[in-house]
Amino acid sequence: MRKNPHNLRRNLPKTLGVLALTGLLAACSQTSTVAPVAQQPAVVGELAQSGNLKYVKNELVIGYADAASLQAAATALKGTIVATIPEIKSALIRVDGDALKVSRGATKLSGIRYATVNSVVTQDPAVRSLQPASLTPQGASADQIFDQLPQYALDPRHLNAKAAWDAGLTGKGVVVAVLDDPGDVSHPDLAPNWAGKAYNPFLNKVYTSAKEWVADSKSSFASHGTFVASSIVAVRDGKGIVGVAPEAKWMPVVINPAQKTENEFYSSFYIAVGAVWATNNGARVINNSWGGGVSFGAVKDAFDYAMANGTTVVASMGNSYHDEFQYPAALPGIIASGALDGSNRRVTFSTSGRHISSGAPGQDTMLANPTWLWGDPKKPETHELISGTSFSSPYTTGVAALVLQKCPAATPYQVRRVLETTANNTIGSNPTGFDRDTGWGALNAGKIAQTLTDCAALPAKGSNVVVNVKYINGKGTQPGELVDVILRGQGLRAGATDDPTPLYLTPTDANGDARFAEIAPGTYDLYVAGADLGITGGLTEDRGTFIGTLTATSGSTYYTPDRKNVALTANAPDFNPVDPYEPNDTPAEAKTIAYGQTSQTAYIFGSPISQDRDYFKFTGAAGDQIKAEVLAAGQLGGSLDSYLFLLSPDGVNVLAENDDRGKPRIDSDSEVNFTLPAAGTYYLWVSSCNLSCDPANPQDDDSPFNKYQLKLTKTN
CATH class of the missing domain: 3.40.50.200 (Peptidase S8/S53 domain)
Known part of the structure; x- marks a missing residue:
């Protein structure tokens, strides 16, 4: 895969476009009277759905650090700024295509705290x-x-x-x-x-x-x-x-x-x-x-x-x-x-x-x-x-x-x-x-x-708390992005129906901050775990954890919160991963894989114009029953919705292809089962559904967590 030319820290959306928490910026004034301002007319867009998530198909909600970052993001996304909420530095951007897919590319941009679909809520009928x-x-x-x-x-x-x-x-x-x-x-x-x-x-x-x-x-x-x-x-x-x-x-x-x-x-x-x-x-x-x-x-x-x-x-x-x-x-x-x-x-x-x-x-x-x-x-x-x-x-x-x-x-x-x-x-x-x-x-x-x-x-005032997390490892110190933070009141009796002990949880933002507003004062057990494997993928043992305590003081405010700094001994999410098989974007550059092998972790990482395509080749005999599996978001974690092709020895004709494995569907990983018609060298092409599900309308898929492993097995 190509290395990310921006070399920038990014905020990444959670699965199905749900993104890491962003806190309200301290720049908001208690006496603010600036109303949200619409730059463009609001229009009712087409609705889309992914799982239980409903959203406006062509709208992104962007959290931004400053006006320059917002404008740069809109330019990079070829989008239009529809409206802003200056008090919380949030903006709505109208884009071409499906916002759930576009959001993955938006997250790489400098100064963007989050980029998510514009979700739609519901109301229980009376x-x-x-x-x-x-x-x-x-x-x-x-x-x-x-x-x-x-x-x-x-x-x-x-x-x-x-x-x-x-x-x-x-x-x-x-x-x-x-x-x-x-x-x-x-x-x-x-x-x-x-x-x-x-x-x-x-x-x-x-x-x-x-x-x-x-x-x-x-x-x-x-x-x-x-x-x-x-x-x-x-x-x-x-x-x-x-x-x-x-x-x-x-x-x-x-x-x-x-x-x-x-x-x-x-x-x-x-x-x-x-x-x-x-x-x-x-x-x-x-x-x-x-x-x-x-x-x-x-x-x-x-x-x-x-x-x-x-x-x-x-x-x-x-x-x-x-x-x-x-x-x-x-x-x-x-x-x-x-x-x-x-x-x-x-x-x-x-x-x-x-x-x-x-x-x-x-x-x-x-x-x-x-x-x-x-x-x-x-x-x-x-x-x-x-x-x-x-x-x-x-x-x-x-x-x-x-x-x-x-x-x-x-x-x-x-x-x-x-x-x-x-x-x-x-x-x-x-x-x-x-x-x-x-x-x-x-x-x-x-x-x-x-x-x-x-x-x-009046009872005592509540507390406002900020937990700041940093990753500490052999590469130095990085912001604790994509970390889950839990405040659990001491003495909590898990599962007890009569226990009022408070429990709060939230993920961190791009600065590693997790914010808790107007909570009960007192001493809490603090649980921190990062990075969120649901987003980044990886092994549980790779996820650093911290357990400590935190005192929430009565009378602390959003602007003068109680603060706790946590150093998490773990690797930060790798926002600029290196694919060990690149270049392998054409059949001529295909890397060899053999029966019984599983590749190292590789990545699909590109743009709509030059989408990343990873080619592997293997040698088989007539009658070989092969099973090729892409271990991606469903099994390895991360964000890749994979697509797999089996190509003939000429590297052109598609013999078999698969988007989601299993009938009925198991998950978004891909799997091809096929009997080879003749001896020769065959090709496996690993791609993303963002390109291959609709080749006429490819979407940006520039996520560093589009990771996968390719596994090849002879089953007879």
């Missing part, structure tokens, strides 16, 4: 209940009527909202942002508490006219954002319903236009744009009733930016029925909310896990339908009973707003701990504290008002 023609005559006790319609969620046995209101905690002065489909700012329950701004990050358009927003937003499929907003801020006026924070203000940020279906989410880049805009425009709490993100990249950077500026971030646990990490709920610092039913039991669909913070009503909650659905014979009218963690999350957001009204200087971690320490912990499988189904218990707004009589009673 679960609607069967209802009578009128909602008014439902059986309800007197303490469940706050406006016109009954709301068990707010009664003294659940959120206990009236006790908080009577103590003066109504959310007054606090702005919340709802990242969702377009909420109806004209709804009678919501219009009085609209903050006067709404935002579409895809269009980079700020709306200040309710009429214009509704005209652009109304759809038979858009109701989720209105449901969510009404649980937070519906005004208390004796009509309809009331939100848990009835004097807070709200700003809708559309991340799902829902014009033709319920799920039309904008991609992850625009979600990040929306979160940064909300922070810059005064949101103190951001609600996220959606899931499907990853643990790093632009969305995490945007939420880290929000928390660094004092904005609390809340997310729904998800409706997966399982105990598992889902993002963004599992990101460090985020308040993750699970759904409870009318008996304060976990609803069966509600995702559980160690990262859960608390529970709130999420089954048959009475919420507001947008006005554009009123009178539709196929839909309920003004209000509806709805279920899902999508609605436990905004109730949590509303309770967080009550805390911030009382104590505006409270940090995101302090807000979380107020909610947790005042929750009703008698529910769930552990009646004395935390469990993985209901967290610290059912939220209790009245208990918060009773307990938080003075801001001096």
Whole structure:
């Protein structure tokens, strides 16, 4: 293979275009007011899918060090810069071809912290209940009527909202942002508490006219954002319903236009744009009733930016029925909310896990339908009973707003701990504290008002941590790229359902930094392992490890974090490998391999115009049954999706070829089984699917982890 002419350190995407974490740059200012700026019109691109990953086919999300690096990357990729988020130094670049393939070439460029596809998230659909023609005559006790319609969620046995209101905690002065489909700012329950701004990050358009927003937003499929907003801020006026924070203000940020279906989410880049805009425009709490993100990249950077500026971030646990990490709920610092039913039991669909913070009503909650659905014979009218963690999350957001009204200087971690320490912990499988189904218990707004009589009673502030990793070896010191970092609270009881000990994990960025925002202070066991063999390939014993401890100090901030430096005794990822068989790009240069041999590790490493092609030759007799195997991403690790040809003695005619081995398919490695028709010298041509699967449209495949070994066997 050719040596890399750039000789540059690169960030490499993880399998299927998921890339190494990048942290929010310290250059971001706490007083930043610069909105994301679109350089080119946003367009809806063709969607593509690889495994479970859905993405916009021709869009890359780039993390960049500076403007010059970004422009150089766009030029090298022959792409167009569509939009940037200056606060987190992230950009969207439109390219030709499949972004998943183009991203591999983008990672070699200087000053690029990551390059990934622009992934698309999803939203669990709301679960609607069967209802009578009128909602008014439902059986309800007197303490469940706050406006016109009954709301068990707010009664003294659940959120206990009236006790908080009577103590003066109504959310007054606090702005919340709802990242969702377009909420109806004209709804009678919501219009009085609209903050006067709404935002579409895809269009980079700020709306200040309710009429214009509704005209652009109304759809038979858009109701989720209105449901969510009404649980937070519906005004208390004796009509309809009331939100848990009835004097807070709200700003809708559309991340799902829902014009033709319920799920039309904008991609992850625009979600990040929306979160940064909300922070810059005064949101103190951001609600996220959606899931499907990853643990790093632009969305995490945007939420880290929000928390660094004092904005609390809340997310729904998800409706997966399982105990598992889902993002963004599992990101460090985020308040993750699970759904409870009318008996304060976990609803069966509600995702559980160690990262859960608390529970709130999420089954048959009475919420507001947008006005554009009123009178539709196929839909309920003004209000509806709805279920899902999508609605436990905004109730949590509303309770967080009550805390911030009382104590505006409270940090995101302090807000979380107020909610947790005042929750009703008698529910769930552990009646004395935390469990993985209901967290610290059912939220209790009245208990918060009773307990938080003075801001001096706030819990201790959280911590912000940066772990910097370097590789130390015979070649000197290199940045600890592609390293996995885990913070595990001391005393953790693995598998215990009642153990609240925190556990956080994230990979490092190009500088070797792993960042953890607004986490619990305390002493952690620190586990570090690099490089990630899922990306680089190689042997487990080649992966250096470190185990130590780290103290996270209460009050450390994103800008003044607790730091831990780790020297990892291991070889850094080789970003400029040397192929021992080059040159072997033509049959005339083919290297010899014999039956029973496996080649040394070699590489497919090139460009669309002059794609690397590796030729090997062997001598066989008539009737030999041969098996040629390419051990690549599936068996050796790394990133090569291989393609193998068996050529006739003239080096031209293809006798057999294979992309993915096995019927049914085993993995992306290649294997040819063939009986030789005559004695002679035959050729094996190892290539990449990026070239050979579609020769008319070759894609850049310039990854130093496109490694493989060729194994040749005579099977008779």
